[in-house]
Amino acid sequence: MANPVYLDDISAGQTFVSSTVEITTEEIKEFARHYDPQPFHLDEAAAAASLFGGLAASGWHTASITMRLIVTGGPAFAGGVVGAGGEVNWPRPTRPGDRLTVHGEIVSVTPSRSKPDRGIVEVHCETRNQRGEIVQNLTARLMVPRRPAT
Amino acid sequence: MANPVYLDDISAGQTFVSSTVEITTEEIKEFARHYDPQPFHLDEAAAAASLFGGLAASGWHTASITMRLIVTGGPAFAGGVVGAGGEVNWPRPTRPGDRLTVHGEIVSVTPSRSKPDRGIVEVHCETRNQRGEIVQNLTARLMVPRRPAT
Numbered sequence: 001m002a003n004p005v006y007l008d009d010i011s012a013g014q015t016f017v018s019s020t021v022e023i024t025t026e027e028i029k030e031f032a033r034h035y036d037p038q039p040f041h042l043d044e045a046a047a048a049a050s051l052f053g054g055l056a057a058s059g060w061h062t063a064s065i066t067m068r069l070i071v072t073g074g075p076a077f078a079g080g081v082v083g084a085g086g087e088v089n090w091p092r093p094t095r096p097g098d099r100l101t102v103h104g105e106i107v108s109v110t111p112s113r114s115k116p117d118r119g120i121v122e123v124h125c126e127t128r129n130q131r132g133e134i135v136q137n138l139t140a141r142l143m144v145p146r147r148p149a150t
Numbered sequence: 151m152a153n154p155v156y157l158d159d160i161s162a163g164q165t166f167v168s169s170t171v172e173i174t175t176e177e178i179k180e181f182a183r184h185y186d187p188q189p190f191h192l193d194e195a196a197a198a199a200s201l202f203g204g205l206a207a208s209g210w211h212t213a214s215i216t217m218r219l220i221v222t223g224g225p226a227f228a229g230g231v232v233g234a235g236g237e238v239n240w241p242r243p244t245r246p247g248d249r250l251t252v253h254g255e256i257v258s259v260t261p262s263r264s265k266p267d268r269g270i271v272e273v274h275c276e277t278r279n280q281r282g283e284i285v286q287n288l289t290a291r292l293m294v295p296r297r298p299a300t
Contacts, residue, residue: 035214038221038230051229051293059233060214064185067210071188079201080188083209085239085287137235143201 004078006147007119010109018073018102021065023057025096031061056093062100062136063088066127069102077121079145084120086140092133099130107139111146118145154228156297157269160259168223168252171215173207175246181211206243212250212286213238216277219252227271229295234270236290242283249280257289261296268295 032041036058039046047055071081094100104125111119121144127136182191186208189196197205221231244250254275261269271294277286 031214035218036221037218040230051232058214058217059235060210060217064181064208064210064214067208068185068187071186080190082201083240085209085237087235087237089235090233141239 003076005075005144006078007109007111007121007144008147010075010106010121010144012106012108014075014106016074016104018069018104020099020101021069022097022099023061023065023094025055028055028057028061028094028096031064032058035060052093055096057095057098059088059090059136062090062094062127063138065100066102066125066136066138069100069127070104070125074102074104077142077144078147079143082143084141084143086138088136088138090136092135094129094135098135100127100135102127116146117148118143120144153226155225155294156228157259157261157271157294158297160225160256160271160294162256162258164256166224166254168219168254170249170251171219172247172249173211173215173244175205178205178207178211178244178246181214182208185210202243205246207245207248209238209240209286212240212244212277213288215250216252216275216286216288219250219277220254220275224252224254227292227294228297229293232293234291234293236288238286238288240286242285244279244285248285250277250285252277266296267298268293270294 040050040052041058044055102125107122107124109121121142125138126134190200190202191208194205252275257272257274271292275288276284
């Protein structure tokens with residue numbers, strides 16, 4: 001098991017790269033049935049006639065896969081990956097068969113003024129497909145504990 | 151079927167309220183196994199000992215349920231609910247048994263300068279639990295077509 005990463009261990013400019021996962025047609029439709037039941041996420045023919053021009057994953061599906069890649073392959077933050085919020089955008093669709101990898105970079109580290117045992121880490125995560133094209137930008141604010149006094 | 155809502159039909163200050171859905175323990179764990187496998191989303195005892203003090207849904211799960219409530223109970227935007235991106239935050243956790251409702255308000259409507267057939271609608275969506283507490287704020291940018299010339 002990796003050593004836990006505390007706020008004190010993190011500085012702007014540090015980077016990480018996750019593992020890579022392929023997204024399947026069936027997974028795209030299954031997620032859409034539960035959480036985003038729109039024709040362009042559910043049906044090839046309807047998707048071809050839509051703005052997307054073909055089946056595309058829900059943006060929230062791309063975000064959820066990104067979270068899994070961060071949780072399973074990002075820094076082993078003490079206390080886990082606990083997001084307070086963030087800004088997300090999807091410059092292009094995620095397609096069936098795309099192989100996604102998250103490239104993360106620490107933007108800033110801010111100790112809390114009111115809670116001395118923690119702080120906020122801002123991290124920018126690009127989710128890229130197999131051609132290196134960005135399918136999602138996420139700038140997330142994570143709560144990370146400070147190293148306990150020994 | 152509802153009449154499609156075009157950019158021309160939308161103005162700042164318009165509001166909507168979705169239907170209400172209950173989130174179960176099993177659904178929280180199922181989502182977490184797929185997309186956010188961390189102890190505080192998967193196991194009651196581990197969650198009780200965590201920052202969350204009890205089982206909590208992944209923020210991306212709350213976001214995904216919010217999307218379903220918007221798609222199935224929000225305005226019938228022509229072309230569907232197509233998000234370009236947005237800003238999300240989670241002021242408090244979503245808990246097992248919470249009943250979630252989305253309260254939406256149009257913030258701004260901006261016709262595209264480069265693409266005269268569409269524009270961007272900014273909408274603020276509060277996802278509230280059964281006590282009226284906000285579990286998620288989402289300000290989303292949606293692409294909405296203009297009404298075609300007749």
